Structure formats: C-alpha cells, structure tokens
Amino acid sequence: MNEYVLIISIGPVQGFIAAARRSRDLWSGSWLLSEMAKACAKSLYEQKAELIFPAPTNPQQALQANSDLSVGNKIQVVLTANTEQEVKKIAQSAKEAAQKRFVEVAQQAKKELSASALRDSIWNTQIDDYVEAQAAWVAISKERDYAAACDLASSVLAARKATRDFLPSAISATDTAFMLPKSSLDGARETVLQEDKLGNTARLKLGLSESEQLDCAGVVKRLGLKNQAEQFTPFSRVTAHSWLKDISDNELKTLKEAYEPLIGLELATRVSGNDGLYKKLPFDAQFCYSFRLEAAIRDNKKEANCSEALQKLLDTLKPLWRKYGHPCPYGVLLLADGDNMGKLLDTAKSKETHQTITQALSAFAESVRKTVQEHEGHAIYAGGDDVLAFVPLSTAQKCAKALSVSFNDALKDVAKELNATTPTLSVGLGISHIMEPLGNIRELAKQAEKVAKGDTYAKDKQRNALGISLDVRSGSTTDLRIRWDDEDALNAFKHWIDAYRSKTIPSRIAYDTRNVHARTKFALTGTAQWGIPQAEFSRMLEHARTQGGEKLTKENRERLEKRANELGFNKLDQLSNELIIARWFAAKTARDINN
Numbered sequence: 001m002n003e004y005v006l007i008i009s010i011g012p013v014q015g016f017i018a019a020a021r022r023s024r025d026l027w028s029g030s031w032l033l034s035e036m037a038k039a040c041a042k043s044l045y046e047q048k049a050e051l052i053f054p055a056p057t058n059p060q061q062a063l064q065a066n067s068d069l070s071v072g073n074k075i076q077v078v079l080t081a082n083t084e085q086e087v088k089k090i091a092q093s094a095k096e097a098a099q100k101r102f103v104e105v106a107q108q109a110k111k112e113l114s115a116s117a118l119r120d121s122i123w124n125t126q127i128d129d130y131v132e133a134q135a136a137w138v139a140i141s142k143e144r145d146y147a148a149a150c151d152l153a154s155s156v157l158a159a160r161k162a163t164r165d166f167l168p169s170a171i172s173a174t175d176t177a178f179m180l181p182k183s184s185l186d187g188a189r190e191t192v193l194q195e196d197k198l199g200n201t202a203r204l205k206l207g208l209s210e211s212e213q214l215d216c217a218g219v220v221k222r223l224g225l226k227n228q229a230e231q232f233t234p235f236s237r238v239t240a241h242s243w244l245k246d247i248s249d250n251e252l253k254t255l256k257e258a259y260e261p262l263i264g265l266e267l268a269t270r271v272s273g274n275d276g277l278y279k280k281l282p283f284d285a286q287f288c289y290s291f292r293l294e295a296a297i298r299d300n301k302k303e304a305n306c307s308e309a310l311q312k313l314l315d316t317l318k319p320l321w322r323k324y325g326h327p328c329p330y331g332v333l334l335l336a337d338g339d340n341m342g343k344l345l346d347t348a349k350s351k352e353t354h355q356t357i358t359q360a361l362s363a364f365a366e367s368v369r370k371t372v373q374e375h376e377g378h379a380i381y382a383g384g385d386d387v388l389a390f391v392p393l394s395t396a397q398k399c400a401k402a403l404s405v406s407f408n409d410a411l412k413d414v415a416k417e418l419n420a421t422t423p424t425l426s427v428g429l430g431i432s433h434i435m436e437p438l439g440n441i442r443e444l445a446k447q448a449e450k451v452a453k454g455d456t457y458a459k460d461k462q463r464n465a466l467g468i469s470l471d472v473r474s475g476s477t478t479d480l481r482i483r484w485d486d487e488d489a490l491n492a493f494k495h496w497i498d499a500y501r502s503k504t505i506p507s508r509i510a511y512d513t514r515n516v517h518a519r520t521k522f523a524l525t526g527t528a529q530w531g532i533p534q535a536e537f538s539r540m541l542e543h544a545r546t547q548g549g550e551k552l553t554k555e556n557r558e559r560l561e562k563r564a565n566e567l568g569f570n571k572l573d574q575l576s577n578e579l580i581i582a583r584w585f586a587a588k589t590a591r592d593i594n595n
Contacts, residue, residue, distance in 0.1 A: 001080050002141040005086050005149040006049065007157050010037045010098050011132040016217065017381075019185040020438040023323030023390070030070075030381035030388060032105060035225075036098040036131065037071040038063050043097035047090050052351055053384075055358040060134035063424045065101065066225075070365060070383040076150075078140075078351050095133035102131050106216060109223035112205060116197045118219075122180070123192045126216035134411040148351045150391045171208055183215035192216050204266040221506035233271050233378040235441075236292075236434050237278055238390040239331030240285040241376050242588045246324055252280050253457065258316040259283045261309040269297060274378045287313055288327055289434070307520055324541035325589030329434050332396040334377070335445040336427040337404055338385025339453075339463035344411070347418045356414050361385055364410035371406055375399035383427070388445075393585050397493070400427040400466050404484050424464035424484065427453035431470040444469050444477075450481050455563045470581050480577045489578075492563045496582035500592075503547055505556055512540050533569040537561075 016033040020026040042063035044050055053076040054069070056062035062069040075094070081087045088245030097320055106127050110118065136157035138149040139417030157529040180190040191213035198208075206222045207213065214222065244252065259281065269284045287293040300306035319473050320339075339363075346356045361384045368382035368389075385407070407425035415422040428449030432441040464485060468476045474554035482489045502595055520533035541557050552560075567574055587593045 001082060004077055004081060004137045005046070005140060005146065005153045006077050006087060006091060006135065006137040007153045008040055008075045008091060008094055008133060008135045009157060009161060010040055010075070013073055018439070018442060019217070020221075020442065021209075021212070022222075022438055023222045024207065024232055025185065025584075026378050026388075026438050026442065026529040027217070027232040028225055029217075031225060032071045032102070032220065033073055034381065034383060035065060035105065036101050037073055037075060038067070038069065040094045040133070041071060041075050041077075044075065044077045044079070044090065047079070047093065049079040049090065050191075050351065052076040052078060052354050053358050054362060055355045056362060057359070068369075072379055072383040072386065074439050078146075081458070084137070084139075091135040091137065091523055093136065098133055099131045103127060104222045105224040108225075109220045112223040113202055113219070114197075114199075114477055117199075117202050119180075119192050123216055126189060126192065130217055133387070136160055140160075145349070146351055148344075150354075155169055155352065174391050180214045183218050184212045185218040185221070186215050188216075189215035191546070192219060201266070205359060210553055223300040233274055233278065233390065234269065234284040234286065235273050235331055235333075235390055235438075236286040236289070237284050239329065239434050240288045240327045240378055241278070241392050241448060242328035243324065243396040244281055244285070246588065247320060248279070251320060255316055255320070256281055256283075258313045259287070262287070262313065265309055266305050267300070267306060267310070274373060274459060277373055277376065277378075286434075288317065289328060289329055290317075290321065291329075296300055323355075325591050328393060328587045328590055328593060329582060330431055330587070330593070331395060331434065332373075332377075332391045333430045333432065333441050334387065334389045334391050334396065334400060334403075334427065335430070335442075335443040336385075336387040336425055336451045337449060337453075338402070338407065339424045339426050340421060341385055341423050342488075344415060344418065344420050344423050347420045353418065356417075357411075358384075360414045364407050367406055367410070368403065371402050372399060375402065385423070386429075391429075393587055396429050397432075397466070397497070400429060401484070401490075403427060404466075408525070418487035426463055426465055428452050428467045428469070431468065431581070433473045436471070436473070440471075442551050446469050447477075451481050454481060468581050470584055478577050478580055480574075480581050485498055488563075488566055492559065492566075493582055495559055495580055497586045499556055500583050500586035504553055506544055506546050509540075509544050510545065510583060513537070513572055514576035516540055517576065521570070533572060534564070537564055537569065538571065538582055
C-alpha cells in the first residue's frame with residue numbers, strides 16, 4: 001500500500017463565476033461551482049481519502065449538497081492505494097460526482113421551462129461537456145516526502161490544465177445545427193433557447209432582456225438552485241439599503257404593501273435570505289429608483305394589471321422621494337484575496353500542518369458571511385482566502401477593514417507556530433452604478449483588487465492594502481490605494497467621509513485640489529519647488545465655502561494641509577482621489593453625488 005497526494009481542479013471558473021450579466025448570475029455561478037467542488041470532496045471522503053483542502057471538522061455534514069460551506073475549486077487529499085490505477089479510479093469517481101451535481105441542478109432548471117422552449121440537442125451536448133475536471137497525483141515515498149509530492153502534483157496539474165482537450169461542437173463549419181446565435185454569457189457556446197417558442201412567462205422567469213441568449217449554464221444560473229434562491233440578494237437591494245434605513249417603519253409598511261403585488265405579476269423578486277437583514281422591505285428594491293420604475297411603466301403600459309400595480313407603487317414612492325431624496329444608485333462589489341498564502345503553505349511539511357492551515361482558513365471563511373452581514377451587505381462567496389460580496393457604499397470601507405482584521409486573527413497563531421510571516425488580506429472595492437452590466441462590475445472589482453495588491457510598488461509596499469476603483473457612468477475611473485498599516489491615511493480617509501456626511505467640506509474641494517495639481521505640476525522638479533503648489537493649495541482652502549456659505553473649519557483646513565504635507569505637494573492628485581472617493585462613500589441619495 002502506498003500513500004498518494006491527489007489534487008483535483010473543478011471548472012471552468014470563468015464560465016461559472018465571471019460570465020454574469022445579472023446579480024443572480026454571479027451568485028448562482030459562485031454557488032454552483034462550490035456545489036460541484038463539495039460533491040467532488042464528498043466522493044473522495046467517502047472513498048476513505050483524508051481531506052486536506054477543504055478540511056471541515058464535520059465532513060459528513062459540511063459536504064452535503066446545499067450546505068453553508070463554500071469550497072474552492074481545487075480539492076487536495078491524501079489517500080492510500082495499492083496501485084496508480086486504483087488512484088485513477090478514485091479520481092475519476094470524484095470527477096463524475098462533480099459532473100453529476102451539475103446535471104442535477106441543470107435538470108431542476110430545465111423543469112421550469114416547457115420542452116418546446118429549449119433546443120434539446122444543444123442542451124444535451126452542453127450539459128455533458130461543460131464541467132472541466134483535471135486531476136494529478138504523486139506517490140509519497142522515502143525519496144519524496146509529503147511537501148515534495150504536493151509541489152510535484154501541483155506542477156503536473158498545471159501542465160495538465162494547459163494541455164487539456166477542446167472537443168469541437170460541430171463536425172464541420174457547415175453544420176447547420178450549430179449555426180445559431182451565441183450565448184450572451186458565454187460567447188463560445190450556442191443558445192439553447194427557442195426564441196419563437198418562449199412565452200412571456202418563460203422570459204420573465206429567465207429575466208431575459210431584449211435579444212439576450214443563454215447557453216445551458218446560463219439557464220441553470222437563472223433557474224437552478226430554486227430552493228436556495230432566497231439566499232440571493234440583488235445588487236439593487238443592497239445599494240438601496242442605506243436609503244431605506246432612513247424611512248420610518250410606517251412608511252416602509254406602506255411601501256411594502258405597494259410592492260407586494262409585483263411579486264405575483266412576476267415584475268419583481270422577493271428577498272428573504274441573509275438571515276432576514278432586508279425583511280423590512282424584502283424585495284429587490286429596483287423600483288425604488290425612479291428610472292427603473294418609469295421604464296417598467298413604459299414597458300408594461302399595455303398590461304392593465306401590471307400598469308395599475310406599477311402606478312400605485314409610483315404614487316407611494318413620490319412623497320418618499322420628495323422627503324428623503326432619491327436613493328444613490330451606486331454600490332460596491334467587494335473582492336478580497338489573501339497575500340503570501342503560498343509562502344505560508346510552503347512552510348507546511350506535513351499533511352497535519354496543511355490541515356491546520358486549512359482549518360484556520362475555513363474558520364475565516366465561516367466568519368465572512370456574518371462580518372459582511374454586520375455591515376449590511378451580502379456575501380456571495382467565501383472560500384478559503386477568497387471573498388466576493390455586495391456591500392452598501394456607506395459601510396464598504398469598514399467592512400473591508402473588518403475582513404482584513406478577521407483574516408489576520410484567523411492565521412496569526414498558525415503562522416507563529418510555523419515561524420512564518422502572517423498572511424494579510426488585500427481587499428478591492430469596485431464602486432459601480434446598478435445599471436452597469438455585472439461583467440463590468442466584476443471587472444472593476446478585479447481592477448480594485450489589483451490596485452490593492454500594488455504590484456508596481458516597491459516589494460515592501462506591496463499587498464496588505466485596500467484598493468478602490470470608482471467608475472462614474474458619465475466620467476472616468478478613479479483609483480485609490482491605502483495600506484492597512486498606514487494609520488494616518490486610514491484616519492484621514494475616514495475623516496473625509498465623516499466631513500462630507502456632516503456637510504462641513506464642499507463637494508467641489510476634491511476637484512479644486514485636482515485643478516491645483518494640474519496647474520502647478522510644471523513646478524514640481526524637486527522638493528524645493530513645492531512652495532508654488534503649497535501656496536496655491538492654501539489659497540484654494542481659504543476661498544473654499546460649504547453649501548451653507550461658511551468657510552472651512554479650522555480642524556478641516558488643518559487636516560487637509562497635514563494630509564497634503566504627508567503625501568507631498570507633488571501628489572495632490574492622490575489627495576484629490578481620496579476626497580472624490582470619500583464623497584461617494586458618504587452618499588445616501590442621488591443628490592449627494594450630483595451636487
């Protein structure tokens with residue numbers, strides 16, 4: 001009998017998570033990938049493999065379908081077998097379990113549509129060809145210890161993934177069966193929808209926009225995991241939360257009564273997950289935004305029941321908009337990733353140490369949902385050191401900081417035990433408009449995470465940071481990076497947010513600061529020349545006035561001058577970015593960002 005390290009990778013990650021146009025696509029794709037990985041891990045566990053990644057304390061319960069555990073797409077185990085053929089058989093069985101889980105969810109989704117609405121031949125081709133699972137295994141021996149076996153297995157798996165087969169869907173370029181529109185989520189695959197046979201009910205169920213097409217996985221994302229759909233919260237509900245908190249209970253009750261009929265008419269969706277955080281208005285909240293409601297009224301003017309219900313909701317919202325303003329249509333997609341995890345894992349020379357690290361990561365992952373929830377957001381995915389979540393503008397920066405602290409706390413003991421540097425968490429916050437396509441929103445969050453990682457900085461200044469990317473629909477993208485160990489920068493940024501909320505600094509001061517930088521950067525040939533931008537900056541602060549016409553308070557002026565000095569007057573553009581983004585984090589209403 002020999003011991004083997006076996007690693008299995010489940011995918012495609014891009015197809016299941018990144019291919020998204022709606023909030024539901026993003027949530028479903030993340031959940032589905034985790035479900036397949038759990039099924040794979042469960043199969044290995046039942047075949048007497050010792051789990052390394054993941055390593056839940058109660059595998060039998062944690063690895064059940066639809067459990068709360070989120071599992072990454074890479075499974076690692078140690079198993080005992082007589083021959084490599086036996087290992088191959090175990091790996092094949094685990095891969096088939098992942099495929100079976102996808103098929104189960106896909107068949108559930110298929111039942112939601114009539115048989116005539118789908119192209120069966122395309123559906124059957126895609127359902128059997130979608131899941132990618134590669135495996136690699138290496139024997140542990142006297143010459144090759146556990147750590148060396150892990151390294152070699154990882155290298156073999158990487159090579160195997162790079163040389164996988166791509167089977168053609170069509171036999172020839174003139175195969176008419178495949179001369180079809182491509183999926184809007186995955187341009188490499190044909191649509192499975194029969195457009196001319198899709199009724200209005202089916203289109204509403206699928207949430208199809210005009211001319212939108214879906215492949216097999218796209219239909220699964222929209223209609224699969226029906227029993228778990230209550231865990232899904234639309235981006236619009238998260239973005240509207242800060243505004244809804246200001247509305248009185250009686251006003252919310254009236255709004256709830258006006259919104260309820262839209263569920264039966266399938267114009268809106270119910271939100272009941274996230275431990276009831278959104279129970280005061282348990283709906284998608286998209287129609288709290290006037291532009292969404294007005295568009296729905298136009299689109300449904302020929303449907304009497306729909307038109308009447310939407311008009312009643314409009315009549316209910318008008319006085320709320322007059323009293324509280326319109327909700328801010330921007331929110332945050334948070335994307336976080338651990339730093340230097342590879343270095344920590346490299347110090348683990350035994351499977352027991354690997355399991356200890358995994359258990360520490362699992363403890364962090366299990367805490368993520370609660371942490372995000374405490375900051376009024378909803379975690380989409382939390383597996384190991386990877387986090388994806390929707391968060392309101394008002395709490396995003398605090399949520400990011402709390403996750404960073406939690407990650408550090410979870411891993412510091414095991415890092416100390418291994419005499420290794422404690423890993424840190426880089427967090428990216430992508431600030432986007434609710435009408436932005438989900439693919440763009442996710443790309444912005446990835447950009448923010450890249451900003452946080454700081455690969456262009458000096459080695460000792462990389463990682464361990466907060467990265468923010470603000471994408472204004474009518475303007476450009478603004479990036480900001482603040483290290484978690486830079487207390488001065490963090491305190492200054494928090495002060496700017498508080499000052500905007502209390503309206504003690506004007507909104508235009510950020511852009512005036514940017515103008516000072518643009519007008520004086522010609523003088524910045526050295527620190528000796530900082531006198532020109534410094535004088536211009538001071539003059540600008542002297543003339544700055546709040547909305548009420550008051551001059552800046554002494555505290556605000558001193559803080560702005562101190563921060564400019566900390567950054568250096570050759571970096572007033574960075575101060576400008578801090579102020580611009582702080583203004584958005586302070587916003588509750590559309591007016592807060594439009595004035």
